[in-house]
Amino acid sequence: TWTMVNIVDEQVERIRAEVGSKRVICALSGGVDSAVAGALVQRAVGDQLTCVFVDHGLLRKGEAEQVEKDYVAATGARLVVVDAQDRFLDALAGVSDPEDKRKIIGREFIRVFEQAAREVVAEAGAGGEEVEFLVQGTLYPDVVESGGGTGTANIKSHHNVGGLPDDLAFTLVEPLRELFKDEVRRVGEELGLPPEMVWRQPFPGPGLGIRIVGEVTRDRLEVLREADAIAREELTRAGLDRDIWQCPVVLLAGVRSVGVQGDGRTYGHPVVLRPVSSEDAMTADWSRLPYEVLATISNRITNEVREINRVVLDVTSKPPGTIEWE
Ligand code: XMP
Numbered sequence: 001t002w003t004m005v006n007i008v009d010e011q012v013e014r015i016r017a018e019v020g021s022k023r024v025i026c027a028l029s030g031g032v033d034s035a036v037a038g039a040l041v042q043r044a045v046g047d048q049l050t051c052v053f054v055d056h057g058l059l060r061k062g063e064a065e066q067v068e069k070d071y072v073a074a075t076g077a078r079l080v081v082v083d084a085q086d087r088f089l090d091a092l093a094g095v096s097d098p099e100d101k102r103k104i105i106g107r108e109f110i111r112v113f114e115q116a117a118r119e120v121v122a123e124a125g126a127g128g129e130e131v132e133f134l135v136q137g138t139l140y141p142d143v144v145e146s147g148g149g150t151g152t153a154n155i156k157s158h159h160n161v162g163g164l165p166d167d168l169a170f171t172l173v174e175p176l177r178e179l180f181k182d183e184v185r186r187v188g189e190e191l192g193l194p195p196e197m198v199w200r201q202p203f204p205g206p207g208l209g210i211r212i213v214g215e216v217t218r219d220r221l222e223v224l225r226e227a228d229a230i231a232r233e234e235l236t237r238a239g240l241d242r243d244i245w246q247c248p249v250v251l252l253a254g255v256r257s258v259g260v261q262g263d264g265r266t267y268g269h270p271v272v273l274r275p276v277s278s279e280d281a282m283t284a285d286w287s288r289l290p291y292e293v294l295a296t297i298s299n300r301i302t303n304e305v306r307e308i309n310r311v312v313l314d315v316t317s318k319p320p321g322t323i324e325w326e
Contacts (some may be wrong), residue, residue, distance in 0.1 A: 004190040007183070008040065011175045015044035019133055023124045024173060026135035027113055028053040028071070028079075029205065030063045033137030033176060035071060035197055036188040040175045041135050042077045043191065048129070051077045052116045054109060057085030057221065058207030061229040062196075070194040080120065084112045092209065092216045098326035101216065105206040110163045117168055134170035139184060141280075143177050201246040202281065210326040214253035224251040226305045227271045231297050235275075238293045245278040247287070250314075250325045259309035261302075268309030271301060275313075276323050284318040 019041075026038040028051050041049050055064050072079050091104050121131045164170075176184055188198040204210055208228070212220050228249040235241060250272040259266040273294070278284035298311040314321070 004183075004186050007179070007187055008043070008190050011040050012044040015041055015173060015175055018173060019045050019048065021129055022048065022133060023120075023129050023131040024049045024133040024135060025117055025120055025131055025170065026051045028067055030059055030067050030197075031137075031203060032181075032184060032188060032198060032200055033139060034135070035067075035137075035193060036184050036191065037135050037137040037174070037176050038077060039071075039075045039188065039191045039193055041173060042075045046076075047078055049077060049135075050120045050124075050131075051079045052082065052113060052120065053079060054082045054084055054112050054116070056088040056105065056109065056112075056207065056209075057218075058088065058105070058209040058216075060203070060208065060232070061225045066194060066197055071197065074192050074194060080116055082112055082116050084108070087112065088209075089216070089218060094215060096215050098210055101209050101326070102206050105209055106163075109205075114164055114168060117164070121168070132171055133173045136172050136174045137176055137184075138172075138174045139176050140178055140180055199241060201241070201244075203246075204324060210324055211248055212251045212253050213255075213325055220251060220253050223269070223305060223307045224249065224271070227251070227301045227308055230300045230304060231273060234293060234297045234300065235289075238290065240289065240293065243277070244287045244289075245276050245281065245284060246323065247273060247275040248324055249273060257310055261309065266309045268307050270310040270312055271308050272312050272314050272325065273297065274323065274325070276318070278318075278323070281323060284323055286313075286315045286317060 024041055024045060026034065026041060026049060028034050028038055030053070038049070038051050053064075053067050068079065068081055071077065088105065088108050091108050092101060095101055095104060124131045179187065185198050189195070208221055208224050209216050212224055214220075231247060231249050235244070235247060252270050252272065255270055256267050257270060259268060275287035275289050276284040277287045294313065301308050301311050
């Protein structure tokens, strides 16, 4: 629309004025905000921008490929991908406590990003202009929440790259500071980003790591990724994506129950469907999904994911339940 075109043009001008001929770095998380912020900066200053994507192995099915292929195709962004899956899984080995998982994932993310940023900085310095700016996908509600200050990032999750050492102190570029989430999505569409990326549900920085109740392992991630992909596919097919806020699928890795399939007894794990409706994630109600959609999701998951023999529905509002299980 006309308004979105205006917003894009205005931001592109501002970014150009701010950045000049310096270099910029942007951490892509796979989420909407960093993707749109990065795309705006790319539109403004082209190859002065380097995007860094840390693949921590905790993303959902297809999401890493979306960043590596579709995002690059849509924006032309120069992208450095760091495959850090082993490192994250090693660090998470034996850990079940939710807060410990969050801390470990956050800590590893900063370390990996720091190293990647150093390489980008060194390479840029050798070839000319220094890297001086870091893109942040800060939205208007974040600005208001943090008192409207400028220059310092509001650190909501580890994907807002706080905690970098002083010698990697960047000036922040925050092209989404005046926008609400729905405007960010429309700007993303205007910039030609893939719809699956633009309309993606909120997804926690620690990813599937906090949707496995119990220790995070490669096998469990694989199981959860399949179950989650089926749920997302069926919700999309039913046209429900924009009605619900998000629908975590949670693997109860420490629980087994008896089932029967064909002639055989099974002893598998349950997954929990946690569909919620919400305005801002501060409070939420469980979504009254149509029974047919629930039935299809349940049938498909138990048929297609061998390790799962039971699908249960979470009917708890927030409060008292949080949206995520961890
Ligand atoms: P809860 O579970 O607290 O979730 O009701 C509220 C919203 O925040 C998301 N969430 C997170 N996002 N890092 C994030 O970036 C986190 O550690 C985290 N934990 C929860 C959650 O998906 C929901 O949208």
